[in-house]
Amino acid sequence: MTRFFAIIRVTLLQLIGRRRSIGLLVLAAVPGVILLLVGLNDSDRETEEFFRTGLLGMVLGVTTPIIAIILGSGSLGDERSAKTMSYLALRPIRRETIAAAKLIGAWLASFLVAGSGALLTAVVLGVTVGSWDELSAIVVATAITTLGFVAVMQFIGYITDRAVLIGLGYLLIWEGIVTGAASQVATTSIWRIGVSAYAGIVAGDHWGSDVFGLEAQVVADLEDLLSGVVPGVWGALFKVLGIAAVSIVLTSYLMRERDLVS
Amino acid sequence: MNNASPAFVDAPTIEVTELSKWFGPKVAVSKMSCSFGQGITGLLGPNGAGKTTLLRMMAGLSQPSQGSLTVLGTNPRKDIQVFQKVGLVPEDDAVYEFLTGRRFVEYGAELAGVRNPSAAAAHAITAVGMGDAAERRIEGYSKGMRQRIKVAGALVNDPEILYLDEPLNGADPVQRVRLIELFHQLAREGRTIIVSSHVLEEVEKMATRVIAMVDGRLAAAGDSAAIRAAFTDIPYKVRIDADVPRKLGSALLGKDVIRSVEVVDDTLHVQTEDLGDLGRLLPPLAQSLDIRLTMVQPEDLSLESVFRYLVHGR
Numbered sequence: 299m300t301r302f303f304a305i306i307r308v309t310l311l312q313l314i315g316r317r318r319s320i321g322l323l324v325l326a327a328v329p330g331v332i333l334l335l336v337g338l339n340d341s342d343r344e345t346e347e348f349f350r351t352g353l354l355g356m357v358l359g360v361t362t363p364i365i366a367i368i369l370g371s372g373s374l375g376d377e378r379s380a381k382t383m384s385y386l387a388l389r390p391i392r393r394e395t396i397a398a399a400k401l402i403g404a405w406l407a408s409f410l411v412a413g414s415g416a417l418l419t420a421v422v423l424g425v426t427v428g429s430w431d432e433l434s435a436i437v438v439a440t441a442i443t444t445l446g447f448v449a450v451m452q453f454i455g456y457i458t459d460r461a462v463l464i465g466l467g468y469l470l471i472w473e474g475i476v477t478g479a480a481s482q483v484a485t486t487s488i489w490r491i492g493v494s495a496y497a498g499i500v501a502g503d504h505w506g507s508d509v510f511g512l513e514a515q516v517v518a519d520l521e522d523l524l525s526g527v528v529p530g531v532w533g534a535l536f537k538v539l540g541i542a543a544v545s546i547v548l549t550s551y552l553m554r555e556r557d558l559v560s
Numbered sequence: 561m562n563n564a565s566p567a568f569v570d571a572p573t574i575e576v577t578e579l580s581k582w583f584g585p586k587v588a589v590s591k592m593s594c595s596f597g598q599g600i601t602g603l604l605g606p607n608g609a610g611k612t613t614l615l616r617m618m619a620g621l622s623q624p625s626q627g628s629l630t631v632l633g634t635n636p637r638k639d640i641q642v643f644q645k646v647g648l649v650p651e652d653d654a655v656y657e658f659l660t661g662r663r664f665v666e667y668g669a670e671l672a673g674v675r676n677p678s679a680a681a682a683h684a685i686t687a688v689g690m691g692d693a694a695e696r697r698i699e700g701y702s703k704g705m706r707q708r709i710k711v712a713g714a715l716v717n718d719p720e721i722l723y724l725d726e727p728l729n730g731a732d733p734v735q736r737v738r739l740i741e742l743f744h745q746l747a748r749e750g751r752t753i754i755v756s757s758h759v760l761e762e763v764e765k766m767a768t769r770v771i772a773m774v775d776g777r778l779a780a781a782g783d784s785a786a787i788r789a790a791f792t793d794i795p796y797k798v799r800i801d802a803d804v805p806r807k808l809g810s811a812l813l814g815k816d817v818i819r820s821v822e823v824v825d826d827t828l829h830v831q832t833e834d835l836g837d838l839g840r841l842l843p844p845l846a847q848s849l850d851i852r853l854t855m856v857q858p859e860d861l862s863l864e865s866v867f868r869y870l871v872h873g874r
Contacts (some may be wrong), residue, residue: 305671381652389671
């Protein structure tokens with residue numbers, strides 16, 4: 299386990315101990331600042347509705363994914379650009395262990411940054427509207443969304459040095475346009491999976507199988523963001539854990555069977 | 561496989577058999593067969609000869625396209641436990657710049673599963689003479705310091721086999737001497753050390769045995785003295801510019817030191833086996849014939865051309 303935690307620790311330092319973290323923290327704080335400005339001018343109900351219909355989409359569909367794309371790509375991508383992959387891989391450690399530890403490290407880094415922004419947004423909502431019920435929902439949804447994106451991007455970051463570009467293209471085209479227009483494929487959208495976790499917690503339904511317990515207003519507010527994805531935090535968690543498992547298997551397979559990238 | 565060949569050793573720790581590696585149409589290593597044992601072996605060749613590719617395959621970082629290799633009796637691509645016993649100093653600047661030197665080496669120890677990472681790191685750092693700078697971040701290190709901390713990172717798990725890819729790059733003369741002494745000491749302890757370099761003089765100082773590569777193939781193998789002797793047998797091409805080149809060429813033809821003479825576009829090209837003898841012969845001869853020499857220049861003294869001669873005889 300020493301090796302596992304050592305990799306996580308160094309990955310965290312590698313990803314957040316840099317100047318880019320400052321830029322990402324500023325990005326993460328943008329929704330909170332916008333909500334504050336809206337909250338100062340609008341009524342409580344209008345602010346809450348603005349949060350659910352617009353700003354939540356910005357947190358889970360824009361800022362959190364961008365942060366996760368950049369840091370997830372850097373998980374193995376930074377090892378690749380710094381040529382340190384051999385230092386990591388030329389050790390008696392199973393490739394699955396390396397891939398899993400790197401993934402957890404990158405997820406923690408992403409969650410620290412994106413989660414701070416989400417927390418700020420939830421606090422602003424609590425202060426301006428007086429509703430603190432959303433706090434745990436938005437933080438959990440951010441954690442789930444970051445895990446999904448980091449898992450995908452770690453793999454892409456291992457195979458190409460243009461991972462960030464590819465990730466942003468994927469976010470815009472697939473996650474933004476395609477899954478919004480076609481509800482049949484919306485369930486593959488990582489950020490909508492995050493929204494479904496949020497909806498599940500807010501509605502008090504943590505198991506994802508029963509949507510009847512959702513408050514009518516929440517359903518109405520989140521209809522566009524969910525785009526047909528069934529609300530439920532556990533379902534969302536299982537989906538992103540599945541994505542993470544596939545990412546670990548594929549990455550470790552490439553590390554084992556193909557030349558180690560450098 | 562001819563085990564009597566100087567490319568092979570009696571008690572090998574690494575055996576390479578008909579090993580090839582290609583990247584698309586480019587052949588990086590072609591049917592290399594050789595073995596390595598305890599002590600220091602120099603892997604010599606010009607840039608692009610395939611040394612790093614061979615080292616990467618032996619280290620288990622790269623999959624051979626064809627052929628086989630064993631490291632301590634096992635395939636490093638299949639048995640990761642062998643990494644417990646190997647260390648690599650890559651040619652690249654492969655360091656975590658945000659870590660201190662000590663933390664970098666400790667991290668290597670933790671990854672290798674060393675029982676006491678801090679003590680192992682301290683020992684390795686002392687061995688490379690980096691004790692004073694160990695608490696500084698690597699981003700502030702000079703090239704030579706980075707090289708030494710990489711060596712410490714490779715030594716931290718007390719490896720039986722050490723791969724060193726251009727290990728003296730960037731090291732100043734004092735550091736070079738110290739690193740060479742360290743490598744000799746490690747070799748005396750019974751380790752297998754493979755040093756890749758494109759500088760013959762550098763390899764001669766470290767290795768008693770040399771494997772020379774060019775164009776991905778085995779060019780020569782043997783002890784350093786044999787490789788050096790092979791080099792001195794090679795005829796050198798020399799370009800001579802003079803005001804009457806044909807007259808000078810005719811006069812040179814009969815001399816023992818000259819192997820061939822050719823005049824192309826009023827420039828004299830001669831082949832000699834001894835540059836020193838030619839240098840001593842030329843000025844008095846030109847003076848006696850009243851010929852003015854404007855330039856005398858060896859045409860192909862690069863290591864690459866020497867290796868090419870060894871492989872292709874041209």
